[in-house]
Amino acid sequence: MLAQVLATVIFLAMFILIVTEIWERHVITLACALLTLILVFGVGMHSLPAIIETVNIHSIFTQGFWITTGESSGHSSGINWETIVFIFGMMVMVEGMAHTGFFRWLCMKIAKLVNYKVSSIFLTFMILSAFLAMFIDSITVILFLAAVTIELSQLLKFNPVPLILAEIFCANLGGSATMCGDPPNIIIGTSFGYSFTDFITNTGIIAGISLIFTIVYFYFVFHKQLEKVGTDVDPSTFPTPESAITNKTKFIFSTIIFLCAIILLVTHAQTGLTVSFIGTVIAIVTLIASGKDAITLIKKVDYKTLLFFIGLFVVVGGLEQTGILEILAGLIGKMSGGNVMLMIAIIIWISAICSAFIDNIPFAATMIPVISSLAATHGIDLSVLSWTLAMGTDIGGSATPIGASANVVGIATAAKSGHIIKWGRYCKIMAPATIIVIFISMITIYLRYF
């Protein structure tokens, strides 16, 4: 009982401190992780095995961490090192690509291909945002897309806010399509042993259907503003896409590495290579290809986010080991009265609403043992609950300016150039889009799996 109370108090304190931003979030999760290890596992449970299982270092030295044979073996307890190693690898690769000017080149190239027509840029940037976010973290996608959008808006004299809002939404939507698109998906995938193909054939299809509705929605919301844009600008004076490339050889290498990473991810169920193996390989190859810049890339990796994940996994491990999450799962089961369709509705809408206001990563990490327990006790297909959780957490974050990191980056980038996006304006556009996509996701899950 004492351990349960301590685990809950530490978890709630962590959430509140993250929201208040009194300290950086990695400091908060690491401090709470330390408290969990000492108070929950030490004082409350007197259990060394619980500490060993939660810290989970031993998993790195198993064969299954690098290569799976036959059925993939997932785990959902303690620090998910597979997620940490994979995200590290992707961070190195993305830094390498950004360093060579890949993202700016791609955005400028597409704008040029559509002859700098604003309505076409609007459409293509939405698709580009969704596509890139399938493989790269949405923060990086928006960081570059929003910056280029603002640059183009100054050249073409249009308001960049509609484009940035649409790009943010599509980045979050694209992230839901794959296993590596959004951190909750990586955690879900590595916890339950799902492959890239599993995601693309389930959440990917839902995201694809939703993207069509999203494009139509944003077109209807913004088409009047886009039509007003004048076309009396001479594009020959604009910077060429090639001017974005800082080093042509390294640019080619980073593009090849990116394409190889996609191939490795798409085929990892067939090859048996785990995402931690893929992450390690692409990091090593990127560092070798970057030559002298390798040290710069290593320094640029967002270690704070990795530490945030480590601390978070330990705190959630505290809840799991003390049985709190089983109680939560029991509550959801009771609320739904064993009705699976109602359970799906509860999970997707609660995930979406919570993710709209709090970080979706800790939420997803907390919910993983919950859905695992629900599936076991009610005899439900775990994968269906997983796709439900993934869609709810990935899409829900779009509804408010603080719901997802991509929103924060997009709004801040626009604001830095003087285009302030207020809460009211943001939610008026994005909340209905979020509700539409969550609704589409729920209906698709009902039609496909029941």
Place this chain on the structure above:
Amino acid sequence: MEKQMIISIGREYGSGGHEIAERISKKYNLPIYDHNFLDELCQKKNLDKNLLAEFDEAKINKLFSRTVKGLNNSPAYNVANLQFEFLKDLAEEGKSFIVVGRCSEYVLRNYDALFSVFIYSNPKARAERLSKKLHITEKEATNMMYLKDAKRKKYHDAHSPIRWGKPKGYDLCIDSSSLGIDKTLDLLCSYIDIKYC
């Protein structure tokens, strides 16, 4: 070429800081940046002034904003930073000017041409002054004073590691109720003459 003059005036509400700033502006023929700040900024960057004005010297609401990779999405934070950049650009261009508030003593601290002063006054003198100026009771003036000062302090302290009104942050702190507005002005002008001449 004339020596660059950047005068930053921080002030308690009702202390007469704004009046002093205007009189220094007239005497030395320097442009003054205060409420009009955003007009020029918005004109220069073709932005919506009404939207930005809503967040001028406003506090950052931490509950409704977040920071990711050093980027913060609070409108108040970003409007403040736009103003800070505008001030730095002016200073970088070698222009002389007076700026009232806007955390300017901290933002422009690295420019040799900066003279920063904080004008305060005892609460009774401020309430009397405001009461006469705004035709309100002294009690109303006192309430207004505390609200405005709290707002300014919150805004300032969100952007500067040195607290609002703390002597360490300014070249000079002066109580305008001690000498009166005219004499305080004279004293500041003497300081300015010594610093820039």
